[in-house]
Amino acid sequence: MNKFFYFFITTFLIATCFLSIYLGSENFSNINWLMELRLPRVLLAASVGGLLAICGLVLQAIFSNPLCEPYVLGVSSGATLGIVLAEFLGVYYDFAGMSFSGLLGALFFSFILLYWAKSNRISQVQLILVGVMLNFFGSSLVGLIMVLLHPSGIEGVIYWMLGDLSKAEIGSSICAFVVLIASVVFLLKQSKNLDALYLGNEFARGVGINTLKLRTMMVLWSGIVVSISVSLCGMIGFVGLLLPHLIRKKQGILFKNTVYPTAVLGSVFLVFCDLVSRNIYPPKEFPIGVITALVGAPTFLYVLIRKNKT
Amino acid sequence: MSLITIENLNFSYVSDNIIRDLSFCLEGGHIYGFVGKNAIGKTTVLKLISGLITFKNKNQIKFNGKDIFTLDQSEISREVTYCTDDINTEFSLSLYDFVSFGLYSRPRLKNQDQLINDVLNKLGLSSLVNKNVSDLSGGQKQLAILAKALVQDSNCIIFDETFSKLDLNHQTIVYDILLHLKSKNKIIVIVMHDLNLLLEWIDILFVLIDSKKIVSGNVNEILTESLIKEMFGDSRLGLSENPFTKKKKIFFKK
C-alpha cells in the first residue's frame, strides 16, 4: 500500500474531473449551467466508471476467469428488456435520471441469477452459462418487442444501449458515488476471501473459505451495482473487462492492493472518455460506449504487446 | 492426539462412483498409503474427508468425535489439508503469496513472515520467493503445494499425487519432513502410483478393492501376492523384500 501512489492517483482523478467540467465547446459563463449540466455528468461518469471496473475485478476472481465482465451475468439485458417493455406499454417513469423500468428489469434478472448462484449444485462454469442464457433470452425478447415499437422509439433504445450519460442528475449521481465508496470499503473487507478464489473454488475451500456464501454475496452485490449503472447510463463496455487486467499487471492480484486503484482507474477512464465524447466533434455527442472501446482497445493491445516484448 | 473416524460412509455422484458403507480409522502419528486401481474412488473419499465435496450425511465423518457436518469450512481447514499435484491458475501471483494462503486458518499466528521464509528455506525455494507461481517447473510447483500445507499446519495432511514430479534429492528432503510431521502426531495420507516409493515411506497401507471393500493394516502383514492380484489383476507382478530396510517391494516378473 504505497501511500504516495494512492495520493497521486486520487489527485489525478480529481484533476481530470475538474478538467472535464470546465472544458467544453464554448466557454460557460454561467456557473449555474456548470452545476446543472456538467457536474452531475462528470460525477456520474466517475461513479459508474469506478463501479464497473471493480465489478469486473470481482467477477474475474469469483469465476477464476480473466474474461469475465459485469455484463456476463445477463443483468444488463434485463435492464434493456425493462426499458423496451416500458416504451412499448407507454409507461414511462424516470426518477432523477435513473430509468425505473430499467432498474426493475435488471434487478429481476439479478434475482433469477441469484437463485442459481445460491445452489451448490451449480459450478462456476455453469453459473456463467446461466448468465449467458439470460443475456440471449433478454436480447431476443428485446428484439421481438423492437419490431413492434414505433421507429422513433427504437433509435433512443439503440443509443442507450451504447451508453448515454446525458440524463445525469445531481441526486442520482451522488447516490451512485456513495454506492461506489461503500462498495470499495466492502470489497476491502472481503479482500482475503476473494484472493483465494483466484486459485479456484476447491483451493479456496481448502483454506477455509465458505465459497458458496461468498459467491452468493458477490453475485448479489454485482447484480445491484450493474443494475444501478445500467439504469443510469446504459451499457458501457470495456471498462469492466480490461481495466482490472491493467491494474493487476502492476499491483499483483491481491485485492487489498487492487480494489482502490481499479476504482480510480475506472473513474478516470470514464471521465476522460466523457470529455472526448463531448468535445471531439461538436455539437455532436458520441455514445460513450463507443468511445470507451475506441480509446481502450488500442491502448490495451499496445500494453499487451509491450509486455510480451520484454 | 488426532483421530479421524469414518463410519459407514455413503456417497455417490450423479453418474456412478458409488461409495458404500466404507469404514476406517486414521490416527495421528502414522503415515498412511492409499492405493487402489484408477477411478476406484480414492480421490472422492479423500476429498470428502477434506470437506471439499458438499456432503449432507451425518455422523459418517468425525474429527475427534466431532461430526464434519457441524463444522464450518474454516474449522475443517484446521483439521485437514488436501494437496493436489498441480497449481492451476490463469492469474499470476508470487510463490510467497501462494504459500501465505496457508495462514488463512491461523489468523492469530505471530511472526507469519518468519514461518513462511523458514518453510521455503527448508524446501530450497528461497530464491524463488517472488517468482510467478505459474512459471515454476512441475516439481517446484509440487514443492510449493507442500510448503503451503506446512504453513497451514492442520492436524491431517493428504497428499494426492503431490510428489509425482520430484527428483531424488527433493524426495529425500520430503521424506525427512514427513518423518518430522509424524513425530508431531500428525496424520499423513499419501496417494502415489509409484508403489515402491510409497512402500518405502508408509507405515500402514489402505487398499481400496472396490467401492465397498477396504483392506488395511501394517504393510508387512497385509501385502501378499494374492492381494496384489486382487488389486491389479496382473500375474506379472511379484513381491520381494528390500534386504537392507526389510520393507516389501514389488517387481515385474520376466
Added chain:
Amino acid sequence: MRIKKVMNLNRLKNKILLIIFPLALTHFIKDVRADWLSESAPKKIITLAPSNAEIVSELLHQNWDTIVGVSEYTQVPEQKKIAIIGPMNRLNYEKILELNPDLILATREGNNKQQIEKLKKLKLNVVTVGSESLEKLKKSFLVIGNSLKIKNEDNQVYKNFDKNFTEIVSMYKKKLKHKKYTIIIAQHPFFVVGGKNFIHDLFLSIGMENVFSSEKERFPQVSFESIIQKKFDFLIINETNPFKKKQIINKMNKIFISNLNKPKIVFIKGDALLRPSQNVLIAFEDLLKNIVSFHNE
C-alpha cells in the same frame, strides 16, 4: 451532264429532308405527349410514406379508391380497408407484388436506395420525390400530380399550398422577424432541425433564424449542452408525454434561474410538421400562433 443533274437532285432531296424531318419529329412528339397525357390515370397506387398518401388523396379529392396499399402509420379514413405493406424501413415486397400496383410513390428520406432499386428490378413503376428544401417539397406535389396524370396547371394542391403559404408569410413576418429558434425532434440522443430541411426553409421565409442553420444535415444529432449554449428565443420540442414535458420544464428552470435569456418552450406533436405534405402548413400555422401568443405575454 446527266450525272450532275442526278447529284443536284440528291442535294435538293437532302435539303428538303433536312427541313421536313425536324418538323415531322416535333409533330410526332406532340402527338405522343398528347397521347401519353390522355392515357388513363393509374388505378392501383401504393404509397411508401404517409406524406405521399396525404398528397395523393388530396389530389384525388379524398377519393381513396385507387390507393390499394399504404405504409404503416398512414392515416386512412375509417371505413376504408387498405392493405398495409409494412413499415417504411422494412417493406413487404411479396405484399406489394400481390397487390399488382401500376404506380408506387416513394420518398428519398423515408425509403432508402436499396428498396427503390429492388422495386425497379421487380419491374414496378416507381416514382420518387424528395423534400430536402421547400422548393423540392413544392416540386414533389407537381411530380406526384404528373404521375397521376394531372397537369401542372390543374394541380390544386400546388396552387393552394402557394396561396396559403403566402398568406401565412404576410401575416407573421412582421411579428417574428429575427426571432431565434430551435426545434428538437427527439431526445436522448438529441436531434434538431438543421439547415438543409424544408422546415428550416419555412421558418426562413418568415424571417426566423434557426440557431443550427450551419449544420448541413436534415436532422443533426447534437448534445444537450450545445443546445443550451446557443442563444434563442423559442425552444420548440416534439413531445406529448406529460411526464417528460414536466421534466424538460424543470430542467430548463434549473438552468435558467432568472427569466433573463430564458427561452420560451413550445411543445408540439411533431409528426404533422415533419411530414412533407400539404398539411405541413396547418401544423406550421398552429405553431406560429402558439409562438405569437407567447410573444405577446
